[in-house]
Amino acid sequence: NAHLLLSLVNQLLDFRKLEIKGEKVLFKTGNIIQFIKDIYLQFKELSTTKNIDFTIETSVDYLLINYDHDMMYKIINNLLSNAFKFTPQNGHIQLTVNKADRNDKEYIMIEVSDTGCGIDEKDLPHIFERFYRSDKARNRTTTQSGVGIGLSILYQIVEAYRCHIDVSSELGVGTRFDLYIPFAESETTTPQIEG
Numbered sequence: 001n002a003h004l005l006l007s008l009v010n011q012l013l014d015f016r017k018l019e020i021k022g023e024k025v026l027f028k029t030g031n032i033i034q035f036i037k038d039i040y041l042q043f044k045e046l047s048t049t050k051n052i053d054f055t056i057e058t059s060v061d062y063l064l065i066n067y068d069h070d071m072m073y074k075i076i077n078n079l080l081s082n083a084f085k086f087t088p089q090n091g092h093i094q095l096t097v098n099k100a101d102r103n104d105k106e107y108i109m110i111e112v113s114d115t116g117c118g119i120d121e122k123d124l125p126h127i128f129e130r131f132y133r134s135d136k137a138r139n140r141t142t143t144q145s146g147v148g149i150g151l152s153i154l155y156q157i158v159e160a161y162r163c164h165i166d167v168s169s170e171l172g173v174g175t176r177f178d179l180y181i182p183f184a185e186s187e188t189t190t191p192q193i194e195g
Contacts, residue, residue, distance in 0.1 A: 027066040032108060032181075033058060035069065036097050039076050043084065051089040058097040063108070065183050071157055072181070078154045079112040079177050086116035086175070102164065102180050113176040119169035127167065128155035 040056045047054035083093045093114045100109035119127060128151050158165045162182055169175040 026068055026070070028069060029064060029066050030069065031062055032065055032067055032072070033060055033063050033097060035072065036076065036095070036110065039073065039080070040095055043080050046084055047093070050084065050087075052084065052087055053090075053092040054095075055092070056095045056097075060097065060099060063099075065108070067181065068161065071161055075154055075157060075163075075179060076110065076112075078151070079110075079179070082151070083112055083114040083116065083175070087114045088116065091115040100180065105182060107164075107180040107182055110179040110181065111176060112179075113174060115174040118171040118173050119167075119175055120171055124167065124169060127151050 036058075037056065040054075043054060046052075080093070080095070087093055091114065093112070096109075096111040096113070098109050098111075100107050155165065158179070164180040166178040166180075167175065
């Protein structure tokens with residue numbers, strides 16, 4: 001319960017920071033592939049504990065780009081945390097990293113897919129709304145359910161840093177998030193938060 005409360009407080013602080021004045025984006029050069037692999041390893045122990053098959057796949061071994069390390073960690077950590085939350089034992093979670101073109105621009109695409117409970121079609125348009133929780137999430141046990149701000153914070157960050165995120169899901173089959181990260185152009189900027 002203490003860990004859940006700390007996580008909630010941190011999420012609220014992140015959300016408030018974004019709403020009031022935004023966060024400074026600190027682009028630093030780094031090998032984003034190794035960065036993502038390090039995050040993967042952090043979740044590997046959890047996959048063993050929960051008896052979930054967790055794999056990573058990438059066609060790129062080394063890619064040196066400018067990106068905000070803290071922002072990237074928050075986004076990927078959030079996506080993987082949700083995948084583990086809603087994927088049962090003996091399920092599968094796949095983390096995929098590749099280059100991709102979108103609207104004639106080059107991106108890094110990070111895909112997180114799972115064989116979890118899935119999201120109802122009627123809930124998909126609302127999953128990034130603050131405090132929105134589907135009926136299925138509301139009916140889960142206390143240790144598994146959240147308060148509905150994790151994906152909202154994620155979406156705020158994604159929008160602020162000019163990334164794109166797509167989601168597809170099917171009840172009883174699983175969910176897939178595709179995150180598109182542009183190759184950073186600037187060194188330090190302040191994101192514009194709407195609303």
